[in-house]
Amino acid sequence: MKIDKIILGFALIVSSLTFAQNEKKEILFTINDKPYYTDEFSRVYNKNIDLVKDESQKDLNQYLELFLGYKLKINKANQLGLQNNPKYINELKSYRTQLSKNYTSDVKVTKALIEEGYNRSQKEIRASHILIMVDENAAPEDTLKAYNRALDIRKKAMSGQKFEDLAVQFSEDPSAKENKGDLGYFSAFRMVYAFESAAFKAKKGETTMPTRTRFGYHLINIVDTRDNRGEITVSHIMILKPTSADKTEVDKAKTTIQDVYSKIKQGENFESLANQFSQDKNSSQKGGLLPRFASGQLSSEEFENTAFGLTTPNTYSEPFESQFGWHIVKLIEKHPIKKLEEMERELDAKIRKYDRSRLLTNSLTAKIRTKYxxxxxxxxxxxxxxxxxxxxxxxxxxxxxxxxxxxxxxxxxxxxxxxxxxxxxxxxxxxxxxxxxxxxxxxxxxxxxxxxxxxxxxxxxxxxEKEFPDFANVIEEYRDGLLLFDLMEKEIWEKAKLDTLGLKNYYNTNINKYQWKKRAEVLIASSTKEDIVSKARKLLKKNKEVDFIKESLNTKDVVNVMIKKEMLEEGAENFPKNVVMKPGVSETYKEADFYFVNSVIKLIPASAKTLEETKGRVINDYQQYLEDNWVGDLKKEFKVTVNQEVFERLKTTMKK
Structure with a gap:
């Protein structure tokens, strides 16, 4: 199926969203009394005209025939019940859901959240927190009780008591007993939105007022701020800490990591050593390679700081200790923060996925309430x-x-x-x-x-669809495009492939379309060295075999000459200009940096291609033949009435 012949099938999917909404709308034609209007015809024509390569289809009369044929096929698809296919229904529903996102969120709010998220992603905050838990749907008195308790703890912090001590004593975050409330460094989209907002609005050294999230009330103490270090990809070799505190086992582990380090310094391959010695089983088989990460994503601050401290790819650290064991880290690549325009889609997806989406929903709901x-x-x-x-x-x-x-x-x-x-x-x-x-x-x-x-x-x-005509147009065109694809597959494409008798008859009837021109079987020898090609020419003139020529001119270590055999058709795009259609060996010639010589072995006169030799083209032509005849049959099956007077007025308007 030629792409210009089904241009209305899928070029129609992309609608022009800027067509004149107030264009006068008249009935252009009917199919079984169902009307089709001038505004759709002109909109589709103007949208698709630059995509059409066949100049004849730019003619409005020709385009009307194409458009009418398209609509006849859609009517046939509906008549066959293809619109009830579950696969079709699900695909259309999925597309509509995706497209509707552009209409079911507040553009201004979305843009503001994207910019806010991007600006925050430039920084990393280190914070500690104290959590007083209260259910998201708790009764007001319970909520107030939790708030007042958090407020009392904040007063203690403001009076000089150490925040980490208060976290150990009062925080209901289970991890506070071990980390004293320390959350490490984090950037945007790493914490729930309310917590993130409170942290980014506070200053270094400040303790926030109680901040409500779905977990309860948080007091947030800002320990430090710094520029975002981006993300990083590293490999590592790790020797685990012994399960016991036995000094002999600990010393043995330290000796092992030092021995591995010595091997690296001696020039041995890092990845091979990781495969042999690293006790991190998740990464050792990959040469120690870890997934890329940002600050705060790993459980070891020592590991992160050492990794980010490396500046040049393929350099590695000295052995260092973390709570898990001893490591050597090799820098693979650093990934700095991208520009806003590069991150917009990613940020938009995060906003819709995480709790920021509530802001979008609430904003839209407020507008809907004023409308309905x-x-x-x-x-x-x-x-x-x-x-x-x-x-x-x-x-x-x-x-x-x-x-x-x-x-x-x-x-x-x-x-x-x-x-x-x-x-x-x-x-x-x-x-x-x-x-x-x-x-x-x-x-x-x-x-x-x-x-x-x-x-x-x-x-x-x-x-x-009622509120936004452009949305309705895109959905309708996508719906029709899917139906057309299913219909063509069922009625034309599969039929052309499976109808072997019909295909053979079509080939025999149109065999003049499938002809070989004069062809030649040619040996082409090439080399960067002129003297080598000259030697190859002499051997070709002596009718030496290809293997003999290669053995004579190539060595075990050096390939001086390449020889290939090709079947070349006269006038074909790939036909070399220096090949003459007669038996014999050419002179040597140069193209770009290579020298060539050709030997025409055999000439084959013009003849018909076999069906197997041109089957792909025959199937394509047969499909087109079936479709062209099919449209004629559809015109007989359905009652078609074209309003010529309206069409003439439309042509006059569109040509201006």
Whole structure:
């Protein structure tokens, strides 16, 4: 299938998002009384015209035929039910979900978060923290109690007590007993967003006010700030610390790492030594290579600092000790922070993936609430509230078995109704969240608020095609493109491959299209040395075999001449200009840095190609033949009416 013939199949997928929305819309043609309009035709033509290589298809009359044929195929695909194929449905749904992201987030908020994340990624902060745990959905009194406790601890820190001592004494982070609250260095996207924001807004030496995250309240003490060191790739050799504190075993381990270090200094291969001696089984088989990492990603600060301290690739450290054992590190590559434009996609993906996405969702929801009015049936809502008891807190509450009276709409958004039964199911499901808000009526209000937000967002998403004509165009064109592909595969491409009799008949009928021109079987000898080619020429004139020539002119260590045999067709693109179509040996000649000589061994007269020799081209032509005839059959199968008067007006407008 020639690409210019199916240009409407997939070039249509990419829609012009800047077409004139106020263009006058008239019916250009109908297929079985279904109308197709002038605005779509002109938009698609203008979008795809630069992609079309066949000048005839730029003619509006010709393009109308192409466009009409395209729409006939889509009608046929729908008639065959290809739109119900689960694979097609899933692929279209996946594409729509991906495309909708451009319409379901606040562009300004997204841009601000990208810039904020990038600016923060330029720095690394070392911080310690104290955590007072409180459930994300805790009752207000419990939340206040945790906040006041964190505030009291902060007062102790502000009065001069050491933060690390307070962390050991009060922090409910299980690791605080060992690390005294020290989190090491981190940059953007390494901590939950609220924690990160508080840390980056604070100054060195400052202890923040209690900061709420889903884990509870944090006091954050800023120990140090520095420029981001980027990421690094290293290899290492590690000798593990003995499980016992036996001095003999410890000395043996130290001796081993020193011996390996001596071998490296003597010039032995680092990777081979890592493979033999490193006791890090995850990396030893890879020559000690570790995945690239940034500050704070490893459990050993000593290891990170030593690695980042290396400046030149392929240099290595002296042996050093970490809490895990003894290491020698070799620098492979340093990866500095990229420019903003290089990181935009990566940052956008992180924003949508992590808890920053709530900001995007909240921003969009606020806009949707101003656009659509969600009206609630208050009587029905109060009836539901009266059903929910304190069993909710113990995850034992169940919605009523008889739900007939709840089958009405609890909420309406524009002309769309949301059933009360859906909210009842949401209430039952939300018990697992163990929301601790009291009394129970406030729990229902809390869940309903989130439920309403979700329904508004769903409604907005489901109606993107109505709200944004450009979105609707892209989705429709992608949908049609997928259908066309499935249809062509089913009706044309596979049929052309499998219909061996039809293919053979087409080949026989059109055999004049598949002809060899005059051909020659040629030996081509080449070398960078003119005297070698001259010697090869003499041997060729004596009709010596190729192997004999190679053995005569090449040595065990040096290949002086290369000889290849080719079948060359007269007039072909790869036909050498110095080959003459008659038997014999040419003069030596030079092209670029090489000398050549040709020997025409045999001439083959012009003849028809066999089907096997040209099968790929025959299949392609046969597919096109089937398609061209198929479109004619479709015109007979479907009722097609073209409004010529409208088309003439459209042509006049488009030619201006």
């Amino acid at each position: 009015a969600a009206k609630r049936d208050e009587k029905l809502y109060e009836k539901i509230k009266s059903l929910v008891t304190d069993k909710f807190y113990t995850v034992t509450w169940k919605q009523p078995e008889d739900i007939k009276e709840f089958e009405g709409n609890l909420m309406t958004i524009e002309d769309y109704g949301v059933k009360a039964t859906l909210f009842l199911s949401e209430l039952e499901s939300q018990q697992k969240s163990k929301i601790k808000i009291k009394p129970i009526g406030k729990v229902v209000d809390y869940i309903y608020k989130n439920f309403e937000d979700a329904q508004l967002n769903n409604f907005y998403n489901d109606n993107l």
